[in-house]
Amino acid sequence: MNSCKAFQEQIQNFLDDGKSLTPELNDHLAECATCRNFYNTFHGMNAKCKNELNKKTKNIQKFVFENIGKKENKVIEFKKASVSYARATAAAVIVVAVMSGSTMLLKFNDVGDYDPFIIAENKQFVEEVFNISCLIDIDSESSVEVANEWFQDIGLVEEILGDFELN
Amino acid sequence: MLSDIKLIEQFNNGDNKAFEKLIKLYDQDVNRMLYVMLNGNSDDINDVKQNVLISLFSSLKKFRGDSSFKTYLYRFVKNKAIDYIRRNSMENSKLLSIFYIKNQYVESPEKKFIEEEANDEFYRHLFRLKEYNKMIIFFKDIEGKSIDEISSIVNRKPGTVKSDLHRARKKFHKILSEAGYEFM
Numbered sequence: 001m002n003s004c005k006a007f008q009e010q011i012q013n014f015l016d017d018g019k020s021l022t023p024e025l026n027d028h029l030a031e032c033a034t035c036r037n038f039y040n041t042f043h044g045m046n047a048k049c050k051n052e053l054n055k056k057t058k059n060i061q062k063f064v065f066e067n068i069g070k071k072e073n074k075v076i077e078f079k080k081a082s083v084s085y086a087r088a089t090a091a092a093v094i095v096v097a098v099m100s101g102s103t104m105l106l107k108f109n110d111v112g113d114y115d116p117f118i119i120a121e122n123k124q125f126v127e128e129v130f131n132i133s134c135l136i137d138i139d140s141e142s143s144v145e146v147a148n149e150w151f152q153d154i155g156l157v158e159e160i161l162g163d164f165e166l167n
Numbered sequence: 168m169l170s171d172i173k174l175i176e177q178f179n180n181g182d183n184k185a186f187e188k189l190i191k192l193y194d195q196d197v198n199r200m201l202y203v204m205l206n207g208n209s210d211d212i213n214d215v216k217q218n219v220l221i222s223l224f225s226s227l228k229k230f231r232g233d234s235s236f237k238t239y240l241y242r243f244v245k246n247k248a249i250d251y252i253r254r255n256s257m258e259n260s261k262l263l264s265i266f267y268i269k270n271q272y273v274e275s276p277e278k279k280f281i282e283e284e285a286n287d288e289f290y291r292h293l294f295r296l297k298e299y300n301k302m303i304i305f306f307k308d309i310e311g312k313s314i315d316e317i318s319s320i321v322n323r324k325p326g327t328v329k330s331d332l333h334r335a336r337k338k339f340h341k342i343l344s345e346a347g348y349e350f351m
Contacts, residue, residue, distance in 0.1 A: 012333045016307070016314055037349060038340050042308050049289075049309040050199070056207065056290075057198035 004028075004035050011039050171236035179228055186224060193237060196310075197244055203305040204248040206294040207287075211251065219247045234319055241320045245302065252298060292342050300335035307332055 007028050014021055021029075029036050169177075169188070177185035190197075197216065205211040223243060230239055293301060299321070306312040306320065314332075318325040343349075 008337070009333065012336060016329060016332070034344075037344065038336075040349070041340055041343060042336055045308040046311045050311075052290075053199040053202055053309065054195060057195065057202050057212075 004032060007032070007035050008038050011035065011042070015042050172232065175227060175230060175236065186227065189236070190220065190223075193240055196237070197240070199310070200241065200244055200302075200305065201248060203290075203293065203301055203309070204245075204298060205252070207290060211255070215244075215248050215251045218251065219244050222247065238316060238319050241306075242322070245320060249298060288346070288348060289343075292346055292348060293339065295342055296335065296339055299331070300338060303328060303332045304335050304339060308336075 007025055010022065010025050013019055014025075029039055169185075171189060171192070174185045174189040178189065197219065198212070201212045201215055205215060223240075230236065234242075293304070296304070303317055303321065306317045307314070312320075314325045314329050317332075318328045321328065323331070
């Protein structure tokens with residue numbers, strides 16, 4: 001004779017696959033309150049619960065497309081801000097470069113015992129810094145582009161500029 | 168009515184309205200699922216729903232049509248909900264959920280109160296199950312999905328889903344029985 005455990009497995013198979021209840025299971029359900037309760041719990045659940053859930057979630061109809069719009073705008077604003085930061089970084093680098101270049105130039109003038117190769121290299125760097133500083137207008141996109149090209153040419157601050165893109 | 172695939176095509180061609188139409192088709196399905204997975208907490212539901220929509224908006228291009236869009240959407244919502252639950256340690260949410268249930272009927276008429284209290288009691292018991300168990304009971308016994316469909320959503324073999332489901336039902340029935348709850 002089957003135990004309640006076995007009958008409940010049969011009930012589950014019925015619920016899963018829609019197989020018909022066997023006469024033996026029907027007889028058992030008539031006698032056993034626990035198995036009947038098990039059967040009733042899951043058998044009626046679909047229609048009743050779905051209906052109840054629809055009622056419960058009716059107020060969650062407020063859709064959030066407008067929020068998607070807002071978030072998309074935020075992303076765009078962030079991207080714009082990133083470009084501004086990149087420009088500011090470029091400007092800052094130029095300022096630092098100009099200042100350090102000036103310092104180096106003064107040093108070259110004052111001190112004569114540097115390695116000639118290093119001096120030559122640094123002189124070129126300093127000259128470039130001064131050249132580029134004359135071209136820079138921080139608010140102008142073309143100047144940023146010039147600065148960007150220059151930074152790439154001399155292999156400087158690539159890491160800082162990263163994937164800096166011009167609009 | 169346009170098919171899901173057609174709407175996805177239109178969206179991928181730049182028609183954002185098609186996305187709205189597509190999502191609205193499954194709005195209630197998503198709501199029901201999130202209600203069960205997030206223990207009926209409306210703040211959590213709205214948070215996850217927003218995450219789902221925003222992520223889906225940018226990743227729908229990746230949909231290859233290997234399954235139906237509805238299955239894809241369920242899988243997407245499931246992943247977002249589970250991420251959210253993990254991130255936010257649902258203990259707080261469970262407390263909020265009980266608070267929410269206890270407070271939302273303060274002004275309801277007595278009859279409605281009793282009726283809804285009983286339904287809420289049922290869901291409160293359902294919420295006591297672990298996320299996975301809750302989810303498979305939701306899909307099979309509330310949504311009426313087939314074992315194969317659930318298997319595709321939860322990414323487990325049908326045989327495994329079936330035995331998981333049997334165990335989950337027994338656990339749920341035990342919880343209900345201990346609480347003296349009878350499903351009429």
